[in-house]
Ligand SMILES: NC(=O)C1=CN([C@@H]2O[C@H](COP(=O)(O)OP(=O)(O)OC[C@H]3O[C@@H](n4cnc5c(N)ncnc54)[C@H](OP(=O)(O)O)[C@@H]3O)[C@@H](O)[C@H]2O)C=CC1
């Protein structure tokens with residue numbers, strides 16, 4: 634098995650007494666910054682004026698422009714949207730990125746696809762939690778951690794691995810386990826996972842199940858509970874005990890249906906399509922489309938997001954969740 638790094642393999646020493654600038658205070662930015670601070674490290678935030686700036690100030694951080702934060706920091710964690718990173722890097726980060734600093738990411742997109750090319754005299758790494766930023770924070774406050782990956786693109790100081798592991802510890806990732814990867818592997822697997830399984834695949838599966846039941850005349854509320862709400866409860870069991878552990882909790886009738894019918898839904902055709910999706914990622918086709926989509930002000934992204942927000946499953950879900958006061962609605 635691959636070497637896994639846990640808290641005892643990842644000393645915080647390399648970052649003690651250093652200043653970490655978290656650039657961006659959105660999903661990952663707020664989660665990582667707050668965890669690092671609670672781990673005893675010095676964190677400042679780099680932003681433009683706006684909503685995130687106000688939130689970071691309200692959360693008790695020193696907040697600076699991106700350029701100022703980079704000037705003050707030893708370690709710079711870029712947690713801006715991938716599609717904005719190159720522009721901000723060129724305008725505000727690169728001019729202040731002096732020798733010996735660390736430039737770090739939580740996704741390898743811009744380095745791997747050549748949108749950011751750092752100078753050779755800085756360390757370049759990624760430390761990527763394998764989970765959404767709000768969960769990075771929530772799980773940490775509950776005493777746990779979201780697992781993560783780290784990769785070293787450039788080791789100018791000779792200390793890059795120790796620094797990456799210290800950062801992984803600071804955000805709580807080494808509580809759950811961290812492993813080493815490359816920028817290529819992180820970028821390609823992350824894009825594949827979110828497109829084919831976690832976000833694209835799961836959303837379409839849920840909507841297809843919901844639509845099938847509603848079109849057959851069943852009540853939308855039942856379709857919502859069956860195809861969306863209960864999916865979380867089933868995935869929780871997988872998270873806790875794997876697929877076999879989930880099967881322990883479901884009825885034998887459900888398990889027989891699972892074995893017999895699952896592969897009629899995820900067919901050989903689906904698996905073939907997954908391979909095609911992976912190839913498009915590997916060959917840079919997805920990255921090119923995403924970069925061009927942003928240059929065109931996101932016409933496809935906006936149209937598709939609006940369409941999905943108005944889907945019946947979303948309308949029904951919004952109503953049903955109003956009574957579920959225990960759900961964290963973030
Ligand atoms: N979302 C996630 O859970 C995960 C994300 N990642 C990676 O983490 C990185 C950050 O993603 P995510 O947290 O989703 O991003 P978000 O969109 O949630 O947050 C982006 C932050 O960047 C700020 N920002 C945007 N443009 C600028 C700018 N021009 N100058 C200064 N600040 C700006 C935003 O502030 P404002 O309020 O002003 O817009 C906001 O605080 C990406 O590389 C992503 O791939 C990796 C793993 C999971």
Ligand SMILES: CC[C@](O)(C(C)=O)C(=O)O
Pocket residue numbers: 762763764765766823826827831832
């Ligand atoms: C699954 C989406 C993700 O890759 C993540 C939360 O890990 C992302 O980039 O947001």
